Amino acid sequence: MKIFVVTYGGGHAALVAPVIRELLENGHAVTVLGLTTAAQYLKEQGIKTIGYSDLNGTNDDDVQRWGNMLAQDVPNNGTVNIVETKAYLGLNFRELVIKHGESEAFNLYEEYGRQAFLPVEVMKSALNCYKPDLLIATNSPRTERASIIAAGELNIPSICIVDLFALQEVQWIGQPGYADKICVLNESVRQMFINSGREPHEVVVTGNPAFDRLIKHETKLAGLKLKQDKNWNDGKINLLWASQPEPTKHPFNDKVGDPTLPRRIERELRSFVAKHDGFRLIVRYHPSETEKFEPQERVEFSPASENIAVLLNAVDIVVVLTSTVGLEAYLAKKIVISVDCSVFTLDAPFSKLGISRGVSSPRELSEEIIMLECDVRNNRKMSSDLDEYSDSSATTKILNQINLLCEEKFRHGKA
Numbered sequence: 001m002k003i004f005v006v007t008y009g010g011g012h013a014a015l016v017a018p019v020i021r022e023l024l025e026n027g028h029a030v031t032v033l034g035l036t037t038a039a040q041y042l043k044e045q046g047i048k049t050i051g052y053s054d055l056n057g058t059n060d061d062d063v064q065r066w067g068n069m070l071a072q073d074v075p076n077n078g079t080v081n082i083v084e085t086k087a088y089l090g091l092n093f094r095e096l097v098i099k100h101g102e103s104e105a106f107n108l109y110e111e112y113g114r115q116a117f118l119p120v121e122v123m124k125s126a127l128n129c130y131k132p133d134l135l136i137a138t139n140s141p142r143t144e145r146a147s148i149i150a151a152g153e154l155n156i157p158s159i160c161i162v163d164l165f166a167l168q169e170v171q172w173i174g175q176p177g178y179a180d181k182i183c184v185l186n187e188s189v190r191q192m193f194i195n196s197g198r199e200p201h202e203v204v205v206t207g208n209p210a211f212d213r214l215i216k217h218e219t220k221l222a223g224l225k226l227k228q229d230k231n232w233n234d235g236k237i238n239l240l241w242a243s244q245p246e247p248t249k250h251p252f253n254d255k256v257g258d259p260t261l262p263r264r265i266e267r268e269l270r271s272f273v274a275k276h277d278g279f280r281l282i283v284r285y286h287p288s289e290t291e292k293f294e295p296q297e298r299v300e301f302s303p304a305s306e307n308i309a310v311l312l313n314a315v316d317i318v319v320v321l322t323s324t325v326g327l328e329a330y331l332a333k334k335i336v337i338s339v340d341c342s343v344f345t346l347d348a349p350f351s352k353l354g355i356s357r358g359v360s361s362p363r364e365l366s367e368e369i370i371m372l373e374c375d376v377r378n379n380r381k382m383s384s385d386l387d388e389y390s391d392s393s394a395t396t397k398i399l400n401q402i403n404l405l406c407e408e409k410f411r412h413g414k415a
Contacts, residue, residue: 001406004132005032006147012138013038014210015163017045018395031130035143036080052087056125063090092117117142123150132156134406139169148179157405163208165189165353170196181401188354204401207394214309214332223313236280237376238315241269242325244286250343257343265339268362273298282315316376322348330355335372
């Protein structure tokens, strides 16, 4: 099969890279349009990419003129090749001009910047050139979105792989007809799309391949070894507090934060452990925090250099505000408690998405932990034998969806 992949940024590239590698190993012809930092990330992974500068029309006089003009206002920090930047701006702006006229195109760009771009015609041209049997894209709002719309107009089957929660992206991914299959993180995200109008069979829980490392056999073994090396396998329940800074104000709205919140949570957990000798606390500060760790009986420190995937496989309960460590812990099948009073809680509503058990303040942590003690014991029994069946990786689940879609296309082609 000929497969065309569109991905933007390092995070999305990390999501699709394992899928691309498997497709290449299975003999598929894969073309990857890697945008911004995705190109560098994939290059480091040994995956070849193309860019906007490789697409039809890049050398046209009007595209060159607009690209050169608009690129003058773009800071060149070296992360993206300037030739690629000019090609991107020129091709996208030309599409704006064709749709709205040059004067209105400049007005739109001045008001919205790159948010004004949705290069469906650019992507139709690319797909007509490469003629793929299948399109795969992640969930960014411009080129990736445009590529799926273009594939639909050209009757090319498509899969959208959603990285996390899609709280904003549901506005367009939730529209009927957008992609043939949507691969999502968990059942809560799936239900959100179904509630938005998607058919249940169109939305599949696969997980995010970027997190597959969390459930690998060798990672679990390393977690067991860490428990043994640190004498954490003494029957005590191991709590991890994954701290993060809390600002005085949300950077994008008027929500007021409490910078003392992380330390109040830590004090509450330290107090709990001091009163309950069946528990141990591991404290891990965010790299941007400058806190000095204070030793205490059954309270230990995890440095930033310690592998987080291995650490998560060595603990039982993980406490977070909105750190992605909470998501990683959930995917590693650990019990997660989120303290839902951060300025960022609405941006990462873990408890509402079924990722965590939410508490509204640090004072509620002790009661919640006590209530979860039985769940921890059950979790340990379920995961005690590493040779038992474990869920297949997100990569495998996405590949299954690709194969099903390809088989369906083949059957329709023969019919």
